[in-house]
Amino acid sequence: MLELSLCGAELLLRDGLMRADLGISGGRLTGTGMGRRIDLSGFRVLPGIVDLHGDGFERHLAPRRGAMKDLSAGLASAEAELAANGITTAYLAQFWSWEGGMRGRDFALRFLRALRDYRGTGTDLRAQLRFELFMLDDYGDFEATVAEYGVAYVVFNDHLPHDALNRGKRPPRLTGQALKGGRSPEAHLAMMKELHRHMTGVAPAVAGLAQRLGERGVALGSHDDDTADLRRGWHKRGVTIAEFPETQAAAAEACGLGDAVVLGAPNVVRGGSHSGNASAADLVRDGLCDALASDYHYPAPRQAALILSQEVGLEKAWALVSEGPARVLGLTDRGVLEADKRADLVVLDGEGRIGATIAGGRVTYLSGAVAERFLG
Template identity: 65%
Template sequence: MHLTLTNATILRPDGWAQDEITVDGAVLSDQSAPRRVDLSGFKVLPGIVDIHGDGFERHLAPRRGAMKDLTAGLVATEAELAANGITTATLAQFWSWEGGMRAPEFALRFLDALEGYAGLGTDLWVQLRLETHLLNDFSRFEDAVARYGVGFVVFNDHLPHEALAKGKRPPRLTGQALKSGRSPEAHLAMLQDLHARAPEVPAALTGLADRLRAQGVLIGSHDDRTAVARAEWRAMGVALSEFPETREAAEAARAAGDPVVLGAPNVVRGGSHSGNVSAAELVMGGIGDALASDYHYPAPRLAALALDRWDLVSSGPARVLGLADRGELMPGKRADLVVLDAAGRVGATIAGGRVTHLAGEVAARFLA
């Protein structure tokens, strides 16, 4: 593609400007092209870099086990991403004891499908979310990270430790068991075994984190609740704090210089759906490097507009991910941009110089 977008209000690194911008192949240029598209009345902003999103799950397997070929689901995922201005997407896939779409076997199916997927232009990345007590699977997990070139790993712990420590039957046990293909009794026994291995976890995670970092993998923790927990993760070499649940944990991460990722749905809802700290309040207090879609792809755009902080969905997450070639509308950067109307709706998304979404009046102007 070689065209110049003219008469738009463009978000540059130093602020808004009435300007023009040229897409020259896969990059941005300051040299005008013969073909020009008048975008008077519209805004042009950097494409959204989504650092964590699991909304793709609804497309890959809308009914448990129903989809054998995941490719069509990836096409639908990319269409939804583009319709929401997302040009770089990190698909957050579980590697967990929980079964179903969170099972290691499904993760490998997903990685295979993504490796063979010829996308429409959106840059699709993977975050693998490893359950910390799944010790017997660490070797297979590490092999998958190397085999598929996964550059981002997050450590999760979803075990119901409190119930297990008291010898109680955890909530939602039967549903989890059915999802995993186990009987409730077998599932409970597995949970008890995993819980019992807790003393082994810190040393095993430290070793795994060391090996992953040696491969250049970015590693994060998930749902930090205390400053002590954040310090423990940092001591293991786990630098990024994803979705801290309390102000204490978030402030500890910021004080140590650890990148902090917050949930955009939390901002859009006006607070956490589970009673955790308000992401908007953290941002207003100077905490937060990136807003992530989490489970809702429209959320990054809506949250960034509400906060008037587009950097939290563009240059911020790009910096955390080490992607120096995107996140800003500057000559030489990757041609990732989104065109918004006065109401903040997406009229066009261009990813890597390729149109991935086009609608409404913007479409009429592009096609004139």
């Protein structure tokens, strides 16, 4: 691992930017410089990005349906993209869903095996499993899988088109979804109708599963809450992370209950939700956000933090992609530039571009003028 002293840069500390030296030794940060000195005058050093929810890895694992047989090669490609975007800890959001294909149970198991065996360049890659509530026959297998692979973060989803099914209408995007899952549209629709029919059995099953997972220390989140009542219901089950709440009311309820709110960084970059939901930037301004996540676009956390920094300051904005997400999942060893923390950091130039990413004391990305400084 590196033994370095980063000198002359502005460090982003809890109280703002400060010019000071920063050491790296044994994969940890040190308060004083050690080893070879790297002059980073004119650059800024910030905590590495902690990404709580991202599915951008999917296109690396399967650029075309069925095209990628060796998932380890896809994980290496995904890690390269993560590093190039300053992400040092990444929760890869993998579905366990009735939708099938890359979102199905079998692919989830392949993914977990590949991730367990993967040896990367330093980025801390972790699994988040997104479980579809209405898969009542899968509850036992899912719970056993969480235990077997040590999955520490589970998010509950419900992507069934209940409104259309209640009205007897053909759900939108049925044909495309069916083909991705390897089914005919008729078979796919029949399966959705059968799952939808078991509405009354879902609530007690979810409550039991959430209680058992929570007792084992698994962090639990809900997805796309659209009402305060829905968020309150999840809170009562011990599900204390609200991912991407769709309304201001749901986000406010989460905060009022002491739950964590995770918003999509692409929403900030776009200037609003692409589906008409609440504006993430507005929720940040209202103090209703603990963390920003990449969602589907790995460049977005850095971009969103820099956009928000114009309004709320760099230390507060960057905390939403570093210290904030680390706190949400209890990662006390990262998210800030302090002695004895994990050596996770990014080096930015004056235009906010990433020149270097260091994860766990290993260089995972190096480019441009910063690379020239490191290479002498």
